[in-house]
Each structure stands twice: as structure tokens, then as C-alpha cells.
Amino acid sequence: MNKQSIRVENLVKSFGKGDSLVDVIDKASFSVETGELIALIAPSGAGKTTLLMMIGCVEEPTSGQIWLGDEKVYDNKWLNKDTRKIRREKIGFIFQAHYLIPFLNIIDNITLLPQTSGQSKEESEKVAMELLKYFxxxxxxxxxxxxxSGGQNQRVAIARALANKPKIILADEPTAALDNERSISVVKMLKKIAIEQNVAVIMVTHDEAMLPLCDRILKIENKKVVSSISKDSTFV
Structure with missing residues (x-):
């Protein structure tokens, strides 16, 4: 049986104060299990990336609760002030641009973060080679x-996200810069990772063609995260 990997309750994010106060996310509540690939959809500017960054302990919510695995990390405040440690240990990030360091070779790009976190060069290179073989x-x-190629660099970026063996992958428009064939390949890869590595994956996407490849779909609508909708649903 899959375990709950992400749980969000009554999450709120507001910007500004007083008359200029704007709610972006209003009382979002949902959960994601290990092994699931979830698509997060919404019109531009509706708060998809903001929601992803709150789950990823990058953006501080206004209020609410967040659990990552068995650990409650946010309850109207960060319960662990070292949010960087949470990100290093629990989360892998994938973005639209691969953000590889151009003057480092591929294996050095993958091993940089694990070595910065204290892993030995030998161990980090072993893990990196296993990931490169996997991909x-x-x-x-x-x-x-x-x-x-662009598709190969994105595979490297995914390998880098897995280098610390996180149980949560947050992907912000990972296929936006790819053609349809490479996009499908990347999303299938994310699904394979979710199942085989027992990881929970949330993927922000604008691409309707990717939705049938996902297990469930969450949608931000009128500042709310509505219940999962069927794969056959389309954008509004």
C-alpha cells in the first residue's frame, strides 16, 4: 500500500497588506501518495508555482499546515527553521530550464549537491553513474x-534532482521547452520514477497532451485547489 507523501491542509498564501491584500491560494487541502504522478493545472498567474514552492519549503505560506512524509514541517510557521535541510533531505526540484552549470561536466553537475551536503566524492559519483545508466x-x-540535446539535458536535470534520493519530486513546467515527443518521454520518465523509486511527483503543466499520462489532476480554480478531476478533463 502506498504511503501519504504530501499532505496540505487549509493552506493560505496572501500578498500585501490592508487594502492591497491579495489571496493567491485560499485554504488548499489535498494529499499525494508515494508512487503517484500528479498534474497541477491552472490558468497563468493562478498560483501554481507559488503552491509548488510552498510545498517545497521555499515560499513561506501565510497559514495552514504541511506534512512531508511523516514530518509536519509547517503549522502556521516553519516547525524546522532549517528549511534548506528539509529540501536537501526530502525534495528534488525540476524546472522548465535545466539550469545545469555550463562549465561542469554531466557527472559533476549531478554530484555537486550531494558533495556539498557531505557525501563523499566516491559515493556521489557511484550514485550519479547509477542514475545516468537508469536514464x-x-x-x-x-x-x-x-x-x-535539450531532452538529454532535461534527463540530467532529473537525475540531479534524484541524487539525494528524495521521496518528493516537484517539477515546474519540466516539458515547456521540449517538443511533443521529448515531452512525452520526460513525463513517462517521471511516472517510471514515481513507481520504481516510490516517489511522489507533482508536475505543473500547461500541456493538455501530458494529462492522460498522469495518475490524477489537481486544479487551482478561484484560489481553491479543487478535488482531483478525471484524466479526460481539459483546461478551461
């Missing part, structure tokens, strides 16, 4: 990012 690009380990 079928181990022959590119010593190549520079400029020598790889």
Missing part, C-alpha cells in the same frame, strides 16, 4: 551540457 545516458557522463 540511458551513462555514455555522456564526461560530456559538457553544451554537447547534449
Amino acid at each position: 540511458d545516458i551513462s555514455e555522456k557522463a564526461l560530456a559538457m551540457p553544451s554537447q547534449l
Whole structure:
């Protein structure tokens, strides 16, 4: 049986004060289990990235509660002030741009964060090579990012996100810069990771073609995160 990996209750995010106060997310409540790939959809500016960054302990909510795995990390305030530690230990981030460091080769890009977190060079390189083999690009380990295609660089970015063995992957428009074929490949890869690595994945997307590949869909509508909707639903 899958375990609950993310739980959000009554999460609120507001910007401004007084007459200029604007609610972006209003009392969002939902959960995501390990092994699930969830699509998060909404019109532009509706708060998708803000919600993702709150779950990722980057953006501080206004109020509410967040659990990551068995740990309650936010209850109207951060319960652990070292949010960087939470991110390092629990979360992998994937973005629209791969953000690989251009002057480091592929294996060094993947091992940088684990080594910064105290992992030995030998262990981090072993994990990195296992990930590159998993993604079928181990022959590119010593190549520079400029020598790889866009799809290959995005695979490296996913490998980097997995290097610390997180149980949660937060992906913000990971296919936006890719063509349809490569986009499908990346989303199928995320689903494979969710199942085989027992990871919970939330993916922000604007691409309707990716929705049938996801297990469930969450939608931000009128500042609320509505219940999961069917795969056959489309954007409004």
C-alpha cells in the first residue's frame, strides 16, 4: 500500500497588506501518495508555482499546515527553521530550464549537491553513474551540457534532482521547452520514477497532451485547489 507523501491542509498564501491584500491560494487541502504522478493545472498567474514552492519549503505560506512524509514541517510557521535541510533531505526540484552549470561536466553537475551536503566524492559519483545508466545516458557522463540535446539535458536535470534520493519530486513546467515527443518521454520518465523509486511527483503543466499520462489532476480554480478531476478533463 502506498504511503501519504504530501499532505496540505487549509493552506493560505496572501500578498500585501490592508487594502492591497491579495489571496493567491485560499485554504488548499489535498494529499499525494508515494508512487503517484500528479498534474497541477491552472490558468497563468493562478498560483501554481507559488503552491509548488510552498510545498517545497521555499515560499513561506501565510497559514495552514504541511506534512512531508511523516514530518509536519509547517503549522502556521516553519516547525524546522532549517528549511534548506528539509529540501536537501526530502525534495528534488525540476524546472522548465535545466539550469545545469555550463562549465561542469554531466557527472559533476549531478554530484555537486550531494558533495556539498557531505557525501563523499566516491559515493556521489557511484550514485550519479547509477542514475545516468537508469536514464540511458551513462555514455555522456564526461560530456559538457553544451554537447547534449535539450531532452538529454532535461534527463540530467532529473537525475540531479534524484541524487539525494528524495521521496518528493516537484517539477515546474519540466516539458515547456521540449517538443511533443521529448515531452512525452520526460513525463513517462517521471511516472517510471514515481513507481520504481516510490516517489511522489507533482508536475505543473500547461500541456493538455501530458494529462492522460498522469495518475490524477489537481486544479487551482478561484484560489481553491479543487478535488482531483478525471484524466479526460481539459483546461478551461
